[in-house]
Amino acid sequence: MKPKISIIGGTDGLGKWFARYLKNKGFDVIVSGRDIEKGKNVEKELGVKFTNNNIKAAQEGDVVIIAVPINVTERVIKEVAPHVKEGSLLMDITSIKEIPAKTMEKYAKKGVVVIPTHPMFGPSTPSLLRQVVILTPSEEHKKSEWFKKVYNFLKEEGAKVIIIPPDKHDRIMGIVQGLTHYAFISLGATLKELNVDIKESRKFASPIYELMISIIGRIIGQNPYLYADIQMFNPKISEIHETFIDQCQKISEIVKNKDREAFVKIMKEASKHFGSEAKRGAYYSDKAVFALTSEIENLNKLIGKEIAVKNINSNKIHFGILKSIDDDYLTLEKNGNEQKFNILRVDVFSGEELEKLKRKHLKRKHIDISILFKRDVDENIILKLLKDLFDIDIVDIYEGKNIEKGYKSITFRIYGYNKKELKDKEEEFLRIIKNIGGKERFSKIKKLKN
Amino acid sequence: MKPKISIIGGTDGLGKWFARYLKNKGFDVIVSGRDIEKGKNVEKELGVKFTNNNIKAAQEGDVVIIAVPINVTERVIKEVAPHVKEGSLLMDITSIKEIPAKTMEKYAKKGVVVIPTHPMFGPSTPSLLRQVVILTPSEEHKKSEWFKKVYNFLKEEGAKVIIIPPDKHDRIMGIVQGLTHYAFISLGATLKELNVDIKESRKFASPIYELMISIIGRIIGQNPYLYADIQMFNPKISEIHETFIDQCQKISEIVKNKDREAFVKIMKEASKHFGSEAKRGAYYSDKAVFALTSEIENLNKLIGKEIAVKNINSNKIHFGILKSIDDDYLTLEKNGNEQKFNILRVDVFSGEELEKLKRKHLKRKHIDISILFKRDVDENIILKLLKDLFDIDIVDIYEGKNIEKGYKSITFRIYGYNKKELKDKEEEFLRIIKNIGGKERFSKIKKLKN
Numbered sequence: 001m002k003p004k005i006s007i008i009g010g011t012d013g014l015g016k017w018f019a020r021y022l023k024n025k026g027f028d029v030i031v032s033g034r035d036i037e038k039g040k041n042v043e044k045e046l047g048v049k050f051t052n053n054n055i056k057a058a059q060e061g062d063v064v065i066i067a068v069p070i071n072v073t074e075r076v077i078k079e080v081a082p083h084v085k086e087g088s089l090l091m092d093i094t095s096i097k098e099i100p101a102k103t104m105e106k107y108a109k110k111g112v113v114v115i116p117t118h119p120m121f122g123p124s125t126p127s128l129l130r131q132v133v134i135l136t137p138s139e140e141h142k143k144s145e146w147f148k149k150v151y152n153f154l155k156e157e158g159a160k161v162i163i164i165p166p167d168k169h170d171r172i173m174g175i176v177q178g179l180t181h182y183a184f185i186s187l188g189a190t191l192k193e194l195n196v197d198i199k200e201s202r203k204f205a206s207p208i209y210e211l212m213i214s215i216i217g218r219i220i221g222q223n224p225y226l227y228a229d230i231q232m233f234n235p236k237i238s239e240i241h242e243t244f245i246d247q248c249q250k251i252s253e254i255v256k257n258k259d260r261e262a263f264v265k266i267m268k269e270a271s272k273h274f275g276s277e278a279k280r281g282a283y284y285s286d287k288a289v290f291a292l293t294s295e296i297e298n299l300n301k302l303i304g305k306e307i308a309v310k311n312i313n314s315n316k317i318h319f320g321i322l323k324s325i326d327d328d329y330l331t332l333e334k335n336g337n338e339q340k341f342n343i344l345r346v347d348v349f350s351g352e353e354l355e356k357l358k359r360k361h362l363k364r365k366h367i368d369i370s371i372l373f374k375r376d377v378d379e380n381i382i383l384k385l386l387k388d389l390f391d392i393d394i395v396d397i398y399e400g401k402n403i404e405k406g407y408k409s410i411t412f413r414i415y416g417y418n419k420k421e422l423k424d425k426e427e428e429f430l431r432i433i434k435n436i437g438g439k440e441r442f443s444k445i446k447k448l449k450n
Numbered sequence: 451m452k453p454k455i456s457i458i459g460g461t462d463g464l465g466k467w468f469a470r471y472l473k474n475k476g477f478d479v480i481v482s483g484r485d486i487e488k489g490k491n492v493e494k495e496l497g498v499k500f501t502n503n504n505i506k507a508a509q510e511g512d513v514v515i516i517a518v519p520i521n522v523t524e525r526v527i528k529e530v531a532p533h534v535k536e537g538s539l540l541m542d543i544t545s546i547k548e549i550p551a552k553t554m555e556k557y558a559k560k561g562v563v564v565i566p567t568h569p570m571f572g573p574s575t576p577s578l579l580r581q582v583v584i585l586t587p588s589e590e591h592k593k594s595e596w597f598k599k600v601y602n603f604l605k606e607e608g609a610k611v612i613i614i615p616p617d618k619h620d621r622i623m624g625i626v627q628g629l630t631h632y633a634f635i636s637l638g639a640t641l642k643e644l645n646v647d648i649k650e651s652r653k654f655a656s657p658i659y660e661l662m663i664s665i666i667g668r669i670i671g672q673n674p675y676l677y678a679d680i681q682m683f684n685p686k687i688s689e690i691h692e693t694f695i696d697q698c699q700k701i702s703e704i705v706k707n708k709d710r711e712a713f714v715k716i717m718k719e720a721s722k723h724f725g726s727e728a729k730r731g732a733y734y735s736d737k738a739v740f741a742l743t744s745e746i747e748n749l750n751k752l753i754g755k756e757i758a759v760k761n762i763n764s765n766k767i768h769f770g771i772l773k774s775i776d777d778d779y780l781t782l783e784k785n786g787n788e789q790k791f792n793i794l795r796v797d798v799f800s801g802e803e804l805e806k807l808k809r810k811h812l813k814r815k816h817i818d819i820s821i822l823f824k825r826d827v828d829e830n831i832i833l834k835l836l837k838d839l840f841d842i843d844i845v846d847i848y849e850g851k852n853i854e855k856g857y858k859s860i861t862f863r864i865y866g867y868n869k870k871e872l873k874d875k876e877e878e879f880l881r882i883i884k885n886i887g888g889k890e891r892f893s894k895i896k897k898l899k900n
Contacts, residue, residue, distance in 0.1 A: 190694045241702040252688075252691040385882065
């Protein structure tokens with residue numbers, strides 16, 4: 001039988017994400033949370049069980065997952081860990097690991113397996129496929145059956161699993177998340193303090209400044225409480241902050257003293273430390289920059305042509321003629337109406353991709369045309385030749401009564417999106433047909449309202 | 451007559467770039483520099499005149515452009531500016547503007563027009579098209595004929611021209627270049643100081659950390675002397691450094707005190723200052739990240755298929771079967787030999803683009819096949835139908851002797867890259883032809899050695 005899974009704080013964020021994911025995988029899932037109304041809604045939405053009693057949820061689970069915000073994780077572990085059944089598995093999914101690992105080990109009963117976990121993704125991720133999940137169990141728990149089960153489950157779901165001790169995790173995350181957030185938030189605060197007009201400054205921008213501004217914008221727009229906690233609950237962060245401030249001060253001093261050689265030495269040493277990663281960085285950022293500029297250049301080539309515009313968030317698709325591009329916006333014209341779209345928020349389709357989308361999303365009309373061909377003609381070869389020029393199928397083949405001897409009637413169906421287009425296609429089709437040995441029998445246009 | 455242009459320091463870097471560009475535009479160009487051997491080579495390479503006497507170059511030019519490194523710009527201006535002819539134009543192309551502007555105004559004779567200039571691009575740029583060029587003339591010189599000429603020239607070349615006072619330029623550049631370089635060099639030094647294994651750290655990386663690492667790698671790999679000078683010669687840089695260090699210290703203190711609300715306030719205020727630019731940043735960085743991950747996903751789909759790989763630097767093209775992808779490398783197989791390419795250093799082509807490249811770069815073989823069609827058949831329509839399935843042309847049309855009455859002979863030429871491929875194509879071609887009213891006359895394969 002599949003284990004029963006209790007998710008403490010499963011009514012929100014990544015906890016809710018796991019509740020849905022595991023429920024869909026066929027597990028029996030209980031979620032707990034303080035807010036009864038929200039809990040009832042999640043119960044209905046996901047088809048899981050809800051309780052507002054964390055301890056009860058902890059008592060019932062074969063697997064108990066702590067999924068509360070970082071700042072209350074320690075308190076909630078102390079509250080529920082002693083109630084987890086012997087033989088059960090206790091996990092947390094916080095972005096820091098040293099504190100939760102120690103607290104779970106200390107407060108869980110003997111016989112409870114502890115696997116502190118850090119899923120390196122947010123609740124907008126569709127599945128575990130290719131996502132990084134970090135596990136930081138003790139040497140003892142690493143040998144447990146539960147660990148094997150968790151590991152195998154994650155691997156089967158396509159996740160990239162990394163196993164390291166909790167303190168090493170926090171040091172690396174102190175860099176990967178902590179230093180990154182810290183530096184960009186500080187940059188954002190600096191630009192505010194210096195009262196820099198961001199939009200204006202982009203006029204002068206190198207692609208790298210543009211990238212930096214984007215990352216700052218991205219980070220300062222996130223949930224500030226989560227970002228505060230990622231800084232505040234990482235025991236390694238002070239050392240990292242201090243080292244960064246030291247380096248900033250050192251370089252600032254060097255610049256003040258116009259000590260060129262000292263400045264050059266710092267850059268060279270950093271570059272040496274990076275080794276081949278410095279070159280990789282140049283290549284990688286080139287690609288990122290190039291991807292963005294070439295998107296705009298490709299768009300410019302499409303002005304005056306038909307395109308489809310798909311909103312990245314809503315997935316809604318719009319068809320029309322690309323009229324113009326200015327700044328971050330493109331203008332689409334359809335039946336004389338103009339609509340503006342933020343280029344950064346849409347995917348643009350043209351050519352073959354546009355045709356595919358039209359077939360999928362627009363109502364096609366069609367015309368049927370019957371053509372006489374000699375009996376020994378292979379209609380599949382004819383169709384193959386025509387497929388490149390027309391959206392076309394064969395809907396009927398007929399020999400016998402009313403058909404000249406030695407001939408067969410092949411009825412082609414040509415699709416289009418309006419009457420004018422179909423008329424043009426019909427003409428072109430007949431012109432081709434008479435050059436490849438076909439004779440028109442009769443044609444009729446169907447569904448031609450517009 | 452076109453003005454004579456003297457470029458002081460025109461044997462290297464952006465000075466040499468302008469020498470080439472202006473020479474190609476038909477100007478009479480003199481370059482000066484200290485290194486006689488280098489100068490002689492540039493003279494030969496670009497077809498310009500060289501002198502190792504800066505003063506002489508300055509005396510001769512109708513336009514004199516100072517293009518020496520930042521750290522010697524002031525000294526060279528003092529040396530040459532007094533020798534620029536009355537009625538001439540004096541410019542510099544340094545990344546800082548306050549010091550050169552003041553020095554040029556002070557040392558140039560009355561009657562010399564001064565236009566301090568900052569071209570926002572490097573010598574790897576192909577042309578002025580879409581490049582940003584900043585001009586920082588005084589109000590007086592802004593009214594001059596020379597200014598109109600320069601402005602119009604840049605506009606005609608497709609550059610984006612920005613006109614601002616030199617001190618405002620230095621402040622904005624202190625942000626756009628100065629703060630950006632400073633922050634990323636400090637980050638690089640920090641990662642070195644903390645002895646972070648960069649490659650290892652990327653395993654844990656979020657896309658944003660990956661971007662940050664790339665930008666650091668890119669910046670610390672540049673010419674450190676140029677980067678030192680950009681910091682050291684900008685009069686606004688101290689204030690910017692200090693503000694940044696203050697913000698870092700303030701946030702570090704807040705984190706140490708676990709003052710969540712203060713942290714949240716800083717993020718929110720920065721976000722408010724960014725306004726709609728915060729969201730734009732999120733969108734823009736999304737696109738950058740997506741462009742990179744989707745490139746890898748698209749590559750994965752091409753495994754086992756024929757592709758072309760073009761080296762971004764050398765433009766050399768390789769054809770082969772994509773065997774595998776690991777880390778940053780792809781393996782290409784050709785005639786049993788395998789070759790590895792850094793994915794970040796190549797563009798990959800498949801499908802239609804691959805076909806275009808093959809036609810351009812590989813030696814095509816061909817086969818000619820003569821087919822009898824009725825006289826009234828339009829061979830252009832037949833060719834159009836076949837073009838999608840074959841690399842094909844019509845090379846001869848013949849009626850008369852030896853040809854059945856009422857018929858004409860159309861000779862098609864089908865191209866391919868080897869004998870086997872051509873044989874297959876011939877078979878397919880004949881199968882099609884007999885279904886569309888054609889009769890084989892004769893065929894011959896040419897250039898079939900392999």
